[in-house]
Amino acid sequence: MDRLHQAVGWDEHRYTAAENAALAVLASRGEVTAAELADAVPALREQIVTFPGRPYESRQRVCATVLGSLAAEGRVRRARPAGNWASAQLRCALAEPLPALPTAEAKAVLARTAIETETARLTTFLGATRVIPCYRPPLERRLTV
The missing domain is CATH 1.10.287 (Helix Hairpins)
Incomplete structure (x- = not known):
């Protein structure tokens, strides 16, 4: 959240809205790639500059950060790859909640x-x-x- 606040000025409400929109797209479509998700949710198309001013400076979409957070919380999982079995472009899907264990x-x-x-x-x-x-x-x- 701090990274998005510093890089693109997002606050808690904007992040929550983007998160909820991403979850809604995943619920309606099943499995999608990060690019398809960013196409469906305009807020996820914004870009973050990583390592500004360095020789290895790069840009990435906000979508990667949001999906990473959702995966860390156990709400999104990786699904089958887009393309053949060796493809590095993976699809995302909603994760089933883990069973409660005493x-x-x-x-x-x-x-x-x-x-x-x-x-x-x-x-x-x-x-x-x-x-x-x-x-x-x-x-x-x-x-x-």
Whole structure:
């Protein structure tokens, strides 16, 4: 938000309006490229100068910043590429919300996965003929929900 305020003078209301317009286009069209989204939402066509005055100065559309923020918030995801499978031009789509998971259960799943991964790593490292450290059962007893 600060970057857009400094570069093109956007305030919170303008950013929210552009964000909502982008989400509305994604909801109506499904998957779109950043260029298609900028064509549909005029505010996203504005350009930001990155690294002004430097030899590597460049311009990019506001669309890239807005899509990056929406993706970081988990509201937009990358979809299939535009063109063939090796294309660098990706489409964007609305992201489905992640399911809510109770904190205690999430911690237990995370810890259990870490223990299983570490056990598999140590088993591979030590080999089948060596003694495998027996730290798994006590930790699993403490982690049960």
